[in-house]
Amino acid sequence: xxxxxxxxxxxxxxxxxxxxxxxxxxxxxxxxxxxxxxxxxxxxxxxxxxxxxxxxxxxxxxxxxxxxxxxxxxxxxxxxxxxxxxxxxxxxxxxxxxxxxxxxxxxxxxxxxxxxxxxxxxxxxxxxxxxxxxxxxxxxxxxxxxxxxxxxxxxxxxxxxxxxxxxxxxxxxxxxxxxxxxxxxxxxxxxxxxxxxxxxxxxxxxxxxxxxxxxxxxxxxxxxxxxxxxxxxxxxxxxxxxxxxxxxxxxx
Amino acid sequence: xxxxxxxxxxxxxxxxxxxxxxxxxxxxxxxxxxxxxxxxxxxxxxxxxxxxxxxxxxxxxxxxxxxxxxxxxxxxxxxxxxxxxxxxxxxxxxxxxxxxxxxxxxxxxxxxxxxxxxxxxxxxxxxxxxxxxxxxxxxxxxxxxxxxxxxxxxxxxxxxxxxxxxxxxxxxxxxxxxxxxxxxxxxxxxxxxxxxxxxxxxxxxxxxxxxxxxxxxxxxxxxxxxxxxxxxxxxxxxxxxxxxxxxxxxxxxxxxxxxxxxxxxxxxxxxxxxxxxxxxxxxxxxxxxxxxxxxxxxxxxxxxxxxxxxxxxxxxxxxxxxxxxxxxxxxxxxxxxxxxxxxxxxxxxxxxxxxxxxxxxxxxxxxxxxxxxxxxxxxxxxxxxxxxxxxxxxxxxxxxxxxxxxxxxxxxxxxxxxxxxxxxxxxxxxxxxxxxxxxxxxxxxxxxxxxxxxxxxxxxxxxxxxxxxxxxxxxxxxxxxx
Numbered sequence: 001x002x003x004x005x006x007x008x009x010x011x012x013x014x015x016x017x018x019x020x021x022x023x024x025x026x027x028x029x030x031x032x033x034x035x036x037x038x039x040x041x042x043x044x045x046x047x048x049x050x051x052x053x054x055x056x057x058x059x060x061x062x063x064x065x066x067x068x069x070x071x072x073x074x075x076x077x078x079x080x081x082x083x084x085x086x087x088x089x090x091x092x093x094x095x096x097x098x099x100x101x102x103x104x105x106x107x108x109x110x111x112x113x114x115x116x117x118x119x120x121x122x123x124x125x126x127x128x129x130x131x132x133x134x135x136x137x138x139x140x141x142x143x144x145x146x147x148x149x150x151x152x153x154x155x156x157x158x159x160x161x162x163x164x165x166x167x168x169x170x171x172x173x174x175x176x177x178x179x180x181x182x183x184x185x186x187x188x189x190x191x192x193x194x195x196x197x198x199x200x201x202x203x204x205x206x207x208x209x210x211x212x213x214x215x216x217x218x219x220x221x222x223x224x225x226x227x228x229x230x231x232x233x234x235x236x237x238x239x240x241x242x243x244x245x246x247x248x249x250x251x252x
Numbered sequence: 253x254x255x256x257x258x259x260x261x262x263x264x265x266x267x268x269x270x271x272x273x274x275x276x277x278x279x280x281x282x283x284x285x286x287x288x289x290x291x292x293x294x295x296x297x298x299x300x301x302x303x304x305x306x307x308x309x310x311x312x313x314x315x316x317x318x319x320x321x322x323x324x325x326x327x328x329x330x331x332x333x334x335x336x337x338x339x340x341x342x343x344x345x346x347x348x349x350x351x352x353x354x355x356x357x358x359x360x361x362x363x364x365x366x367x368x369x370x371x372x373x374x375x376x377x378x379x380x381x382x383x384x385x386x387x388x389x390x391x392x393x394x395x396x397x398x399x400x401x402x403x404x405x406x407x408x409x410x411x412x413x414x415x416x417x418x419x420x421x422x423x424x425x426x427x428x429x430x431x432x433x434x435x436x437x438x439x440x441x442x443x444x445x446x447x448x449x450x451x452x453x454x455x456x457x458x459x460x461x462x463x464x465x466x467x468x469x470x471x472x473x474x475x476x477x478x479x480x481x482x483x484x485x486x487x488x489x490x491x492x493x494x495x496x497x498x499x500x501x502x503x504x505x506x507x508x509x510x511x512x513x514x515x516x517x518x519x520x521x522x523x524x525x526x527x528x529x530x531x532x533x534x535x536x537x538x539x540x541x542x543x544x545x546x547x548x549x550x551x552x553x554x555x556x557x558x559x560x561x562x563x564x565x566x567x568x569x570x571x572x573x574x575x576x577x578x579x580x581x582x583x584x585x586x587x588x589x590x591x592x593x594x595x596x597x598x599x600x601x602x603x604x605x606x607x608x609x610x611x612x613x614x615x616x617x618x619x620x621x622x623x624x625x626x627x628x629x630x631x632x633x634x635x636x637x638x639x640x641x642x643x644x645x646x647x648x649x650x651x652x653x654x655x656x657x658x659x660x661x662x663x664x665x666x667x668x669x670x671x672x673x674x675x676x677x678x679x680x681x682x683x684x685x686x687x688x689x690x691x692x693x694x695x696x697x698x699x700x701x702x703x704x705x706x707x708x709x710x711x712x713x714x715x716x717x718x719x720x721x722x723x724x725x726x727x728x729x730x731x732x733x734x
Contacts, residue, residue, distance in 0.1 A: 048689050049688070049689070050685055052681075071688075072685065072688040072689060073688045073689075073691050073692060073693045073694075076688065076689050076690055077691040081689075082689050084686065084689075086682075087686070088680070088682045088686045090683055090687075090700070090701055090704055091704050091705065091707075092703065092704025092705055092706070092707035093700050093701065093704035093707075097700075098687075098690070098700065099690075101692055101696060101700060102687075102690035102691050102692055105690075105691045105692050105693070105696065106691045109691070141704065142686075142704075158690065162690070162691070
């Protein structure tokens with residue numbers, strides 16, 4: 001589904017991602033872990049199509065297409081979803097209006113008729129249950145005045161509505177208490193299917209108690225320095241990143 | 253009444269003769285240029301009473317002594333006032349009994365503009381007095397309004413049927429001596445609307461008028477007069493669109509509102525005239541004078557405007573709060589894109605005790621446009637305990653556009669409280685990317701964000717207008733971010 005090959009990315013001449021390769025197939029859940037500043041969020045942004053980065057080399061193929069030839073909104077309509085680490089506020093635009101616009105843009109792209117107001121409301125009620133989101137939240141402006149937990153839940157709620165093929169969740173667990181964490185993880189698990197894939201970017205092993213990954217990758221200084229199964233996450237939790245860093249250094 | 257009309261017609265006829273001026277009744281346009289003869293032509297064309305002609309001539313003579321104002325933050329080539337046509341009428345103008353009799357071509361044009369008269373009559377419950385190229389072509393719901401004693405008709409009709417009311421109120425809020433463009437309008441105004449709400453009557457319908465500029469190179473000079481008697485209420489809406497034009501079109505309207513004791517008038521407008529092409533060629537010059545007076549105690553007037561069109565907008569819907577405890581509001585969204593220029597705002601003149609005013613202005617600029625807010629809040633010595641709150645926000649959609657705020661505060665007594673808040677922000681890349689990432693394209697994203705930004709003002713518009721205005725904002729900003 002997603003093939004990243006030899007990718008190098010910089011911002012303002014400063015290299016951030018260095019010759020990174022990653023393969024994500026349908027039905028898989030990948031976890032990308034790593035200390036602050038290792039390039040995790042940059043990787044997520046580049047996949048989603050943020051244009052403030054310079055891609056110096058390498059390629060990303062998504063569903064057989066060259067991702068760099070698709071503008072951000074096309075990537076979204078083709079099923080790439082980014083759960084933001086810091087969801088922005090859009091004052092005056094209701095959540096409902098925002099999501100209805102998003103869904104109908106996608107449907108138009110796919111050659112489907114737009115959802116009517118009633119159909120959309122029905123869909124929204126259905127999806128609200130997945131993340132246990134309160135009714136009044138969808139009437140409020142996008143993320144405006146939402147608590148940290150509400151913002152993150154709201155990201156998963158949007159994901160539920162858009163039913164992406166590839167979801168990238170950028171530090172969705174940061175700032176969440178354990179109850180909210182469970183709700184978010186539970187939402188992700190409910191949305192998991194054989195034909196979609198999820199990339200969970202996280203700092204801590206904590207989230208991986210609830211979302212069980214098939215693969216864990218350690219990102220450090222713009223490179224994946226170690227990959228393994230879910231047990232790698234526990235090892236990291238126990239021994240810390242220093243252990244992997246040393247191992248990587250000795251391998252070189 | 254009929255006798256009176258006949259008498260007026262005779263008067264007009266004889267005055268034509270007196271000045272040695274002959275009206276070619278088949279002629280639908282005034283000759284190019286502006287002289288006393290042009291004014292007599294217009295007045296005669298419209299069978300106006302003598303006092304009207306005299307008013308026009310006085311205004312014209314005064315106008316000739318004035319110079320075009322240059323203080324606004326706008327630039328445009330000099331206008332040759334002698335190269336304009338000051339009156340043009342659609343072919344013939346019979347009194348229609350029903351819409352069936354209206355020229356199908358005219359109806360088709362309205363249709364294209366998205367103003368289905370028929371549907372509006374049937375569905376919206378809105379009485380529509382559609383003004384096309386200066387002459388009223390259709391009026392509806394007259395009967396319902398008549399039952400309440402409400403007068404809602406074209407200005408020309410009002411001059412024939414209610415000359416006393418016109419004579420009493422016209423020019424009392426904006427005298428022709430007020431400014432260059434009000435003098436010009438007073439001399440040559442073509443038509444407009446007249447609204448009269450009798451004492452204690454709450455107007456059961458939203459009153460609306462659609463204006464449109466049609467004939468090429470014809471100045472449009474509308475004149476609206478709204479009088480709300482003691483304890484009455486009316487909500488009046490005005491909206492307009494214009495087709496693509498090569499040459500600049502001058503528009504200098506006047507709107508006067510008078511609210512007596514305990515009366516309330518809500519005036520809403522959506523203005524979408526041809527703004528010119530991307531290079532700024534063509535487009536309407538909109539130099540408008542709008543002012544209301546809260547004459548009586550506890551009276552209230554609100555202006556709500558959504559300005560998206562015109563090459564140049566020069567417009568300051570203002571209020572004189574004369575009656576004690578009267579209040580005024582100004583809610584505005586002004587959008588400029590490409591090379592549009594807008595200098596708009598309001599004046600709140602507090603004269604009475606305990607008078608209150610609120611100003612919410614939202615400027616949005618994109619492309620290489622310039623958007624200025626200019627406002628005056630003045631409280632007189634007698635306006636004790638008066639209050640004003642002003643909020644002026646500017647949103648920039650690029651780095652080639654400009655936003656300016658010129659607030660003037662003049663506080664004449666110690667008990668008044670005047671507050672002014674202003675913000676300038678740029679549409680954020682994070683907001684745009686958030687929308688893009690959800691599959692909404694750039695134009696859609698800007699539309700959403702801008703509508704959200706302007707919501708506070710849009711929510712003041714009557715429902716059907718609000719929907720139209722939202723679409724308009726999105727359309728107006730196409731291509732505004734590089």
